[in-house]
Every structure is written in structure tokens, then in C-alpha cells.
Amino acid sequence: MTPWFSATAILPELSARWQMDEVTASWMTIAVQLGFVTGALGLTVTGLADRLPMRQLIGWSACAAGLCNLALLAAPGPGSATLLRFLTGMALAGVYPPAMKLVTTWFIGGRGLALGMVTGALTFGSAFPHLVRAASAGLDWRVVVVITSAAALTSALMVALIVREGPHGYVPAAFSLSELKNIVLNKPLMLANTGYFGHMWELYAMWGWFLAFASGALAQAGLGGALASWLTFWVIAAGAVGCVAGGCLADRIGRTATTAIMLILSGGCAALIGFAFTGPGWLLVLLALVWGFTIVADSAQFSTMVTELSERRLVGTALAFQMGVGFGLTVITLRLMPAFAQWIGGWQWAFLLLVPGPVIGASAMIWLRRLPEAARINGGRR
Template sequence: MSTVGGGRLGVAADSERWRVLSLLCLAVVLSLTTWFSATAILPELKQELALGASAEAWLTNGVQVGFVIGALAASLVNLPDLVRLSRLMAAASLVAALANATLLLHPGPGGIIAARIVTGAALAGVYPPALKLVATWFTRDRGLALGAVIGALTVGSALPHLFRAVSTVLDWRPVVAAASLATAAGALLFLLFAKEGPYPFGKAVFEPSRIGQVFREKPLLLANLGYLGHMWELYAMWAWLLAYTRAAFDAQAIGTAAAASLSTFFVVASGILGCLLGGYLSDRVGRTATTAGMMVISGSCALLMGFLFTGPLWLFMLVAIVWGVSVIGDSAQFSAAVTELTDRRFVGTALSVQMGAGFALTVLAIWLTPRFADFIGGWRWAFLLLVPGPLLGAVAMLWLRNLPESVKMAGGLR
């Protein structure tokens, strides 16, 4: 009798963790729509506000800078340990929604950039806590669960392009309004349904004195170099894919602005498949093999895009979608690797350093990409700038695979 009861209890607990994961992912999708809301309408904002190249880049980079500031500030005061995660994510989502909505008030270039910085800082209270919360529900299949959350981030990041594609007969304001409303809805979902699971973490304290350890220990250094290579490519690709696709469609004399926005949505959103695949593979063939394989594929796609700039369209889109799948598919595994390689007492510091360095690097990559395009005379070969990141990252992860410490990862699968 007790066995049956225990079996039923186990089934109920298993069902509950997947239910929480599903609702959490939906909330993340809705809340993260504000990340690239300005990027999706960048051509219109550039024309209406007469933005220069620097201001144009900062409409996206403002979010990146704000995220770094928010994430490091939260780590310094251990905010996720002081505030219940559901309330923290709900409040942060609401702030992001309000900051994004200020774009509707026409605050000017400086005001828009300030609003983007606040949006990024607020989203630092959504994405990292969501990863922490879902990990409290999963010991088995954790790689898949974390991959699902990052897949939700990916779809949320893509949604503004869909909003723009279906509203091109209107101006840019409905995109901003839709993103803000979606993020507010995400706040409500976090408040109602986000709760911690049966496997809570201890306090993850940020200790600045331990920062050097992250760079002195070879396994940690290599895992972080892999992550930096991944981040060099990821956000610059997401930030400038719409501009690149518009230029390619113009070169092929096909499509409209709506077609470019819709194509960008499908390419970025396809990353959810990569996140799920990466999570599945990492739990079965190991983190180093999964991350290195994904980065070799994504780097190859970045190289191929220039050759397909003038068509054929079907092959251009096929390679772009493969790139969208592979460029994000390994993302969760770098954080998982750091948690497995570092002393449990300093996991908080190691993760904060990794995330801070990674997002800081995205600022440089996003800023450089359009300047590189101008320097070489157009967008066609602009993504060549991103190729070294994933290739060097793959080398770092394969190097890590050959170290004896790598057996600590993925249950011995390296």
C-alpha cells in the first residue's frame, strides 16, 4: 500500500515540476519581449529620430549595459536570497514593462537610451532568478529544464519582430505597447505561479576577493573562455540580424519590411529547438562535446551567410535557421559547467563573474558590428567579425574536455 502511495506521490511531484516549468517558461517568454523591442523597430526609430550610428547601437547596448549593472548589483546584495523569487521576478518584469512603455512618450534619443538601460537592469531580476528557480525543481533532467528556460528567453527576444511583421501598416508604437503589455502579463504569471521546488540552493554569496580564482583555475578559465566566445557571437547576431536580412532581401530584390521582420522572428525563435536539443545532448554526451559542436556549427553558419547574401533565398533562410538553432543551443551548458567545476561555496561569485564578463563583451560586439559593416562597404560580410568567437570557444571547450577535472561535469560525461 505504501509503495502505491509513494508511486502516486512521485508521479504527482513529477507532474508538478513540469507544470511549474511550463508556466515559468511562458512568463519568461512574455517578460523578455522588452529586450529587443527597440531593435525590432530600429529602422523606423532611426528615420524618425535621425539617429547616428552610435545612438543606433546603444538602443540595443543600453539593455546589455543595464543587465550587467543589474546582475552585479543583485549579486553584491544577494537580492535573490533576500526577496522571494516570485516577487522579485514579478516586480522586475513590471519595472521593465513601465521603462519600455516610456518610449511612447517620445523622450528623445537620450531618454530612449536611459529607458533601455533601466529595462536591462530590470530584466536582470527576471532571467537569472528564473534559472535559479527552475533548478530547484530539477536534479534529473536539469540540463533540459535550463535549456527550456533559455529557449523561452529566445522566443521572447524574437517576439517583437513578429509584432513588427504583423503591424507594418501602422507605425512603430504598437510594437512597444504590445511588448510592454506582454511583460506586464509575465509579471502576473510570476506572482501567481512561480514557486521554489524541493531542491533549494544554499546562499550563493558574491565574494569579490574570489574573482581571481575564476581566472587562475584552468578548468574554470577554459569554461569561461568558451562562454565568452559564445557571447561574442550570440547577441550581436540577434541585434543586427534584422538589418542584415533587410539588406539581403534588398540585394535579392524580394520581400518587404514585413518579410524581413517575419524572417528574423523565425530565425531567432528557432533557437528554442537548439536550447532543448542542447539540454538533451548535454545530459547524454556531455557539456564539452555539446558546446563545442554547437559553436562549430554556428561559426560555420556565420561564415556562410556572406556567400548566400544574394541568394538563393531558400538556402539563405535554411542556413540562417540552422544558425539560429545552434547559436543559442549551448548557452545553458556554460553556466552548468561552472557550477560543477567550482567550489560550491563560491558558485555565486563564479556565476556573477561569468555573466558579467559575457554580457560586457556583447556590448563591444554589438557596437563593432555595424562599424565593421560600414568599413567593408555593406552588410554582406559583416558577420565575419563574429566567426572567431565560436571557433575559439570550441577550442577552449575541447581543451577542457581533455583535463581530468572535466569528469566533474554532467555526471562524468565531461
């Protein structure tokens, strides 16, 4: 997943190279989301997520993502670069949802932790370009593109040589569009999806624009350079630990309880972090790390609930549907954030826009917890 934020990590350099304003530059990130949505919904309407061998789908998709990312080096301008970002996101749709499904073939018990590890890997992969940019401060921006592309291509090779499906496999399913009604009319499943949609309203807008927020906050303190990139890396990377912790907690106390708690905590951080914009620095770092930890700690549990609440033959399609719609929402918040920041007078209070997402998501989790069908979640530990 390292190509996801590769352009975001070098956005200042690309903006200067192509003389892009903030709104135009935002499409470097938004295009990836749009590509992912297109790819995920494509998997949904074709049923390919339940028809193709998962190893082949993941491996070839990771290879395509790495090559599209590498092609940024030859992009002559922002138009072609945006198209390449779109294709990168489209390819990554063939990596993440099928990977979640593949891991479930190895686990019945402990599935929450197992999928938490997958989402933790996604989180670290998403943070990795910021680490490369911070560690290579002063070097050419192309270093970030080359290293993140190489990581994706290496992962494709690893899938081909090492990864295998587990003993709890799925029978390839025939699919028609009429099957979608079995997803959208499944009330418990759609409540789990609503929790995920609220979570996604917040997640990628925070990940995508935290560097801008941190740069503004550190500039207030007379700090700059690579410090904002370092802070952004650690904030996003904290979520990798959060995903594992969230998986452990969900397997112990239940998925609806864990997701509701994390949504409330992350929404609280979104509401409060503006107070730390002008200092003290330790408060900004503390709130940011807590937010980075909690904002994605629940993510895998929504997907895990989908594998437990949907019909087994439609697990891949249900996951692709959940992620396709969820990532569609991220396009809205990623596009709104810079406009909202400009309207509100700067980045200090811009993250207030994200608060409604976790509020709606937590409400959906509390509602789902009360339904009798929730007994199917986590062996009854709802």
C-alpha cells in the same frame, strides 16, 4: 524577456522619428546590453543573487522591465530613450540569472534540458518583438511597445502567483568581494566561462544586426516590406528549438561535446552566410535558420556547467558573474558591427567579425573536457 529587442524591432521607425543615423540608432540595442551588464555585475559584487528570495527578485525585476519599456511611449528623444533602454536591461539582469538558479532547485538529473528550456524561453522572448512587428506591419510602432511591455508585466504576475522554488534549494549565503577569487581562480569554471564568452561574442551581434543584414540581402532580390522582420523572427525563434535540442543532446553525450559541436557549426555559418547574401534565396534562408538554431543551442549548457563546477553556496553569484562579463562582450560586438560593415563595404561580409568567438569557445570546451574536474559535469558525461 520580450522588452529586450522591442526597440530593435522598430528601429527604422524610431530612426525616422528622431532622425538618427545608424551609429546613433545602434545605442537603442547597446544600451540594453550595458544595463544588463551593470545589473548582473551589481548582483555579483553585492551577492544579492544568493541572498534575496529568487521569486521576489525575478518578479519585481520583470515588473520594472515592463514599466521601463512602456515608458518608451513618452520618450521625447533618443537620449531619454537610450536611458530607458539601459534601465530595461538593468531590470532584466534580475530576471535571467536568478531564473536559471531557480530552475536548478527542481532538477538534479536532466538539468541540461531544464535550463535549455529556460534559455529557449529567453530566445523566443527575444524573437517575439520581431513577430509583433511583422504581424502588425502597417500599424503604429507603439503596438510593439505596448504588447512587449504587457508580456513582461504578465510574467511578473505569473511569478508572484504560480512560481515556487523546488526541493533542492540553496541556503542564503553571506557574501564578500573576496569570494570572487573562488570563481576566477577556479580553472574548470573559468574554462566554462571562456566557452560562454566566445559564444556571447557571436550571439547578440547576430541577433541585434540580422535584421539589417536580411534587409540588405532581400533588397538585392527586390524584396522588402515585412519580409525581413518575418525572417529575423524565424531565425531567432529557431534558437528556442535549438536550446531544447541542445539540452537533450548535452544530457546524453555530454556538455563539453555539445557546446563544442554547436560552436563549430555556428561559427561556420557566420563565415559562410556572406556567400548567400546575393542569392539564391533558399540558401540564405537555410543557412540563416541553421545559424539561428545552433548559435544559442549551447547557451544554457555553459550556465549548467557553472552550477556543477562552482561552489554550491556561490551558484547565483557565479551565474551573475558569467553573464555580466559575457554580456559585456556583446556591447563590443554590437558597437563594432555597423562600423565594420561600413568599413568592409556593406553587410554581406560583416558577420566575419564574429568568427573568432566560437573558435576560442570551442577550444576552451575541448580543453575543459580533458581535465579530471570535468567528471563533475553531468554525472561524468562531460
